[in-house]
Amino acid sequence: MRSEKPLEQEILDRFFKKLTEREDFPQEMLAQLLQLRREDSLRNGQKVLQALKRDEKSNA
Amino acid sequence: MVRKCFKHSSETKNQMPELVIQRLDIMGFRGVSQRKSLLFNGKSVLLFGENGTGKSTFVDALEKLFTGEVYTLDHRAQGLSSQRHGPHIKYTSANPEIAVTFSDGTKVEAGTATSASSETVKRYLEAARQPVYILRRGQLLAFIESQPRDRYELLRPYLALSEVEEVEAVLAKADEQLQAELNISRRELARQHDDLSHQAGLKAGDEVSEPKILEALNNRLARAGRGLATNLSEISTLIQEIDADLSKFGDISKPAAITSLIDALGELFNGPAAINVEPLASSILQLREFQARQTAIIYERVLEDGARWIEEEHRKECPLCEQEMRRFSPEEVVRRARTRLEQAHELLALRQQVQAELDALKKVVGESLSGVERIRRTQLARAPQELRQTTENLLAGIAERLADLVRVVSQPVPNIELGPLHSIGRAFERGEKIESDISQNVQTLRTELESLPSSAAAQSLLQLRDFLSRLKSNWERLGQAWAAFQKVEHRAKVSALAVASFRQVRKEVVGEIFTQVSGDVDRIYYELHKHHESSPLSAASHRNIRLEVREAVQQSINIRADFYTCVDTDPRAYYSDAHLDTLGLSIFLALRRWYGKQYPAFKLLVLDDVISSVDAGHAVRLAEILLTEFSDFQILLTTHDRIWFEHLRDIQNRCGVAQNFVNKTIYSWTIDEGPDLREPEDEERRLREILQNGQPYEIAALSGRLLEHILQEMRYSLRLPVPAKAGELYEIGDLWPPFYREVKRNYSTLYSKAQQTLDALDVSWPLRNWIGAHFNRWALNVPLSVAREFGNAVLSLFQFLFCPDCRRYITPSSTPLGQIACKCGHLIYAAPGRKNQPTTGRDEVISGTAGALKDAKLTSEQHLAWKRAERSHEN
Numbered sequence: 001m002r003s004e005k006p007l008e009q010e011i012l013d014r015f016f017k018k019l020t021e022r023e024d025f026p027q028e029m030l031a032q033l034l035q036l037r038r039e040d041s042l043r044n045g046q047k048v049l050q051a052l053k054r055d056e057k058s059n060a
Numbered sequence: 061m062v063r064k065c066f067k068h069s070s071e072t073k074n075q076m077p078e079l080v081i082q083r084l085d086i087m088g089f090r091g092v093s094q095r096k097s098l099l100f101n102g103k104s105v106l107l108f109g110e111n112g113t114g115k116s117t118f119v120d121a122l123e124k125l126f127t128g129e130v131y132t133l134d135h136r137a138q139g140l141s142s143q144r145h146g147p148h149i150k151y152t153s154a155n156p157e158i159a160v161t162f163s164d165g166t167k168v169e170a171g172t173a174t175s176a177s178s179e180t181v182k183r184y185l186e187a188a189r190q191p192v193y194i195l196r197r198g199q200l201l202a203f204i205e206s207q208p209r210d211r212y213e214l215l216r217p218y219l220a221l222s223e224v225e226e227v228e229a230v231l232a233k234a235d236e237q238l239q240a241e242l243n244i245s246r247r248e249l250a251r252q253h254d255d256l257s258h259q260a261g262l263k264a265g266d267e268v269s270e271p272k273i274l275e276a277l278n279n280r281l282a283r284a285g286r287g288l289a290t291n292l293s294e295i296s297t298l299i300q301e302i303d304a305d306l307s308k309f310g311d312i313s314k315p316a317a318i319t320s321l322i323d324a325l326g327e328l329f330n331g332p333a334a335i336n337v338e339p340l341a342s343s344i345l346q347l348r349e350f351q352a353r354q355t356a357i358i359y360e361r362v363l364e365d366g367a368r369w370i371e372e373e374h375r376k377e378c379p380l381c382e383q384e385m386r387r388f389s390p391e392e393v394v395r396r397a398r399t400r401l402e403q404a405h406e407l408l409a410l411r412q413q414v415q416a417e418l419d420a421l422k423k424v425v426g427e428s429l430s431g432v433e434r435i436r437r438t439q440l441a442r443a444p445q446e447l448r449q450t451t452e453n454l455l456a457g458i459a460e461r462l463a464d465l466v467r468v469v470s471q472p473v474p475n476i477e478l479g480p481l482h483s484i485g486r487a488f489e490r491g492e493k494i495e496s497d498i499s500q501n502v503q504t505l506r507t508e509l510e511s512l513p514s515s516a517a518a519q520s521l522l523q524l525r526d527f528l529s530r531l532k533s534n535w536e537r538l539g540q541a542w543a544a545f546q547k548v549e550h551r552a553k554v555s556a557l558a559v560a561s562f563r564q565v566r567k568e569v570v571g572e573i574f575t576q577v578s579g580d581v582d583r584i585y586y587e588l589h590k591h592h593e594s595s596p597l598s599a600a601s602h603r604n605i606r607l608e609v610r611e612a613v614q615q616s617i618n619i620r621a622d623f624y625t626c627v628d629t630d631p632r633a634y635y636s637d638a639h640l641d642t643l644g645l646s647i648f649l650a651l652r653r654w655y656g657k658q659y660p661a662f663k664l665l666v667l668d669d670v671i672s673s674v675d676a677g678h679a680v681r682l683a684e685i686l687l688t689e690f691s692d693f694q695i696l697l698t699t700h701d702r703i704w705f706e707h708l709r710d711i712q713n714r715c716g717v718a719q720n721f722v723n724k725t726i727y728s729w730t731i732d733e734g735p736d737l738r739e740p741e742d743e744e745r746r747l748r749e750i751l752q753n754g755q756p757y758e759i760a761a762l763s764g765r766l767l768e769h770i771l772q773e774m775r776y777s778l779r780l781p782v783p784a785k786a787g788e789l790y791e792i793g794d795l796w797p798p799f800y801r802e803v804k805r806n807y808s809t810l811y812s813k814a815q816q817t818l819d820a821l822d823v824s825w826p827l828r829n830w831i832g833a834h835f836n837r838w839a840l841n842v843p844l845s846v847a848r849e850f851g852n853a854v855l856s857l858f859q860f861l862f863c864p865d866c867r868r869y870i871t872p873s874s875t876p877l878g879q880i881a882c883k884c885g886h887l888i889y890a891a892p893g894r895k896n897q898p899t900t901g902r903d904e905v906i907s908g909t910a911g912a913l914k915d916a917k918l919t920s921e922q923h924l925a926w927k928r929a930e931r932s933h934e935n
Contacts, residue, residue, distance in 0.1 A: 005658045007569070008223045014565045019558065026554060033558075043226040049234040052555045 077663035088151030090117040092734040104695040108705040109726030114735035115698040126188035187662035200644035208616040218651035220658035242552040256534040337485030367397040578606035580650035756847035763851040764828025771795035810889040
């Protein structure tokens with residue numbers, strides 16, 4: 001799998017830190033986005049959209 | 061004793077990167093028509109050539125191969141492209157050949173898919189896709205002169221943000237979609253809101269709330285004399301109560317079904333009745349009568365052309381039989397031809413009319429058949445059983461007539477029978493059979509409908525039930541729309557938060573990068589101008605140069621600096637053109653270093669003739685920066701400045717990176733041959749060939765060229781004292797005497813071995829000038845044997861001085877060896893009284909001196925200080 005470049009890593013680390021610190025950001029959605037990062041799928045539009053809709057599925 | 065080596069910087073390294081270019085091969089591209097190779101041999105290349113000798117072709121070729129574009133063609137002006145203007149103008153194939161061979165043996169060719177198996181090569185090629193490692197003279201000022209937004213675009217590729225931007229774009233697109241879904245949800249909510257308001261009969265502006273709806277409901281229930289509801293969930297119970305009351309009225313669906321069937325038959329009545337075959341029948345009849353009159357075949361084209369020829373050419377004879385027109389005059393023939401043509405046009409128009417009427421009739425018949433089928437499928441199926449058969453018979457009869465009509469009109473026009481057409485068509489006329497049958501059927505249905513029990517009370521209940529049913533449905537839909545809206549709104553809010561957070565983080569990090577890069581720009585700029593400064597960097601006259609991300613504007617970069625007492629200003633206001641050039645260069649180098657951090661395995665730097673407006677002092681400083689701070693890069697450095705070229709060669713030794721460099725010269729360029737980038741082995745091979753069957757002047761010319769090349773190399777290698785000459789254009793006459801003297805005086809082992817050759821050349825070298833370089837009538841009689849003797853002496857000298865294994869000329873070893881040897885040690889000439897000592901690699905020297913020479917580098921100041929110290933010591 002592709003490894004993140006230092007700058008990319010820095011930006012994504014800070015981004016997720018920011019989201020983690022926000023209490024109003026759904027944990028389930030955050031977990032999904034983190035999973036996508038681990039899979040190097042954050043550039044996959046379909047998967048990201050699904051992740052951002054995750055709260056609906058979990059609530060349903 | 062002054063130490064010869066100084067510590068310069070603990071950060072500098074002279075390790076070449078893991079993957080480097082071995083060679084670049086080009087054919088048919090830009091200034092190269094025949095196949096040419098630039099041999100890197102895994103080292104950096106310093107390439108000198110006068111203007112217009114093809115230096116940039118090698119740069120363009122690298123860029124084209126790695127990025128698919130050439131900046132100076134594809135981004136310069138409309139109409140220019142590397143696709144169109146890349147191939148050499150005399151190269152017949154549209155696809156030039158460009159190939160790079162890497163140190164691991166991988167060959168990458170332009171236009172072919174690279175199946176690089178090595179991850180290192182893949183990473184290298186990925187990093188090389190952005191041309192951020194190439195700087196040309198024309199691009200220098202772009203960093204300075206661009207508008208802030210354009211400058212950001214210019215600098216963006218250096219930040220290696222592509223993956224990050226892709227993630228941002230994906231998040232933004234997902235957010236866009238969720239915002240769009242939110243808008244749809246909002247509109248749906250508003251629609252449901254309006255529907256319920258309308259259904260409940262609320263006034264415009266009334267709040268749509270449960271109490272308001274309940275109030276409207278109870279008003280309606282009160283008017284119908286029914287009990288009131290306490291909340292909207294009771295609507296289902298109310299409907300059940302009404303259903304129970306309605307059941308007392310028997311089957312209330314029967315009247316609805318009969319009414320629906322009557323309406324459908326009424327609509328159908330308008331269909332078949334619209335079928336009118338008369339216009340078509342009449343047109344067909346007219347056409348047939350006309351055709352009967354025109355018994356002869358009309359040759360329309362013959363008539364047209366014939367009439368024109370007779371008229372235009374004033375012919376007296378027939379254009380077909382070439383006989384004189386006797387019965388009618390030519391004018392009369394033309395008139396008759398025109399009359400017949402008019403008749404032909406009338407016939408054509410009539411045919412078109414018949415076809416149009418036929419198409420219209422077929423369409424109406426088709427629609428009528430569909431209408432009959434629709435009634436059979438829907439209304440008839442719901443009609444009471446006892447009424448179905450009569451209507452079914454009626455519809456079957458109509459369908460049969462319509463099918464007959466379809467059969468008649470489906471024939472080709474000449475075959476349509478008018479008798480059946482009239483007969484079937486008549487049945488569809490008003491007052492005829494079809495209309496009469498439908499009316500009779502409708503009457504029967506109406507009679508049945510009137511006989512059914514009907515009650516105004518049932519109608520009223522039905523209407524109330526309908527109201528309640530709709531109100532319940534609207535209320536439920538509004539509830540669902542509201543729930544959906546809340547979910548979508550929450551998602552949209554969260555997604556907007558994610559996008560905003562990402563953008564903020566990206567902006568922060570980019571700002572930090574520019575702060576970091578600015579530090580490098582400031583330092584590199586200071587290093588370039590240090591010889592003018594008496595203060596440290598923090599108090600320099602040109603200081604604090606920085607690239608600032610503009611807070612107010614997204615993706616926009618300003619350049620600011622302090623200039624003497626003027627703080628935070630635009631450098632363009634005070635800097636000279638040369639200083640702005642070096643500022644552009646500093647920005648590029650700082651950005652290249654940053655890019656290197658993102659792609660550590662990709663260490664290529666290409667500077668294409670970037671030094672033009674700066675003086676020698678700045679140029680030397682730049683050379684030092686390149687050779688020290690970028691010593692772990694593979695560099696392709698081209699220049700047209702002979703003096704800078706010589707400085708760089710000199711500095712390579714002082715900076716301890718000479719072993720990483722190959723210095724090359726382009727001697728000339730022609731449109732057919734391309735750059736004359738001679739390699740020592742090539743020259744040797746060509747000389748051997750020409751010695752076999754060449755003329756004396758050819759042998760002398762080639763021998764002289766190789767000798768000149770050897771002496772140029774020896775000038776650096778042996779540090780020959782050569783009187784300065786404008787443009788550093790030294791010839792054999794300038795170089796041979798000091799070379800011969802130096803070898804004879806200081807390198808006796810070499811002299812003793814090569815004495816015969818050296819002494820012979822000391823006599824014969826002018827031969828090159830007499831017959832090889834200039835035309836001298838008196839020299840025409842030089843015998844072939846003399847020329848061959850000269851050539852063989854040059855070849856012999858080449859073999860004494862050039863090692864074919866390491867492809868290097870011999871060079872003196874440092875003390876205490878005092879010998880002269882090639883790099884690999886295959887050619888060694890020991891110091892007097894000593895034995896040959898195998899050459900030692902840098903690593904061995906470092907370990908042998910317990911690391912004392914590890915970071916041995918000389919700056920210009922240190923070098924000059926050492927020279928001064930040595931001189932004083934000698935004195």
